[in-house]
Amino acid sequence: MNLSDMLHSIQLSQNSNTVMELVGLNEKTKEHGLLLTPDEAKSLVISRNKVLCDHARVEMSIGVLKELIKVFSASAYMTQEHYIDTFNELQEIFYYLRNETEDKIGDIKLIQLMNDYYNGLCAGSIELLRSKMEEFAEDYRRNISLPCSIYKGDK
Numbered sequence: 001m002n003l004s005d006m007l008h009s010i011q012l013s014q015n016s017n018t019v020m021e022l023v024g025l026n027e028k029t030k031e032h033g034l035l036l037t038p039d040e041a042k043s044l045v046i047s048r049n050k051v052l053c054d055h056a057r058v059e060m061s062i063g064v065l066k067e068l069i070k071v072f073s074a075s076a077y078m079t080q081e082h083y084i085d086t087f088n089e090l091q092e093i094f095y096y097l098r099n100e101t102e103d104k105i106g107d108i109k110l111i112q113l114m115n116d117y118y119n120g121l122c123a124g125s126i127e128l129l130r131s132k133m134e135e136f137a138e139d140y141r142r143n144i145s146l147p148c149s150i151y152k153g154d155k
Helices: 003-024 026-032 038-054 063-072 080-100 107-119 126-143
Strands: none
Touching: 003 026, 003 038, 003 063, 026 063, 038 063, 038 080, 063 080, 063 107, 080 107, 080 126, 107 126
16 A cells, blocks of 8 residues: 555545544534534535635644534524535634634634624624624724734633
């Protein structure tokens, strides 16, 4: 077995463990009528990897994706029909924010901010959430240089 085959084999093994971790979240999400099949979980992992690449980010675990699922699956706006598409978009928005805030706001706080907007002002609209998070990022960049910024030291 050559090096390329070994690396591919390791990646497939890691992906199958990751897929099973995500499917394991069904125990929590089924109370909201939301379930992931192994193929859907694999799709989320593939999307995550693409988003990370697109945003030039490296993540060693799927903790962010798991947290997004745990938090957003409780939303009254989340439906099985749009489950995968919504989480693919949420990952995109999250990593956009991580870059735009220069990693100065913690993961949980960013996810909670997104969730607050999604369930509040955005009423479940991903398009509106994206717009509001872009506004937030612009405000953040503008205000971070202020001496008493509320965003400083938020890790």
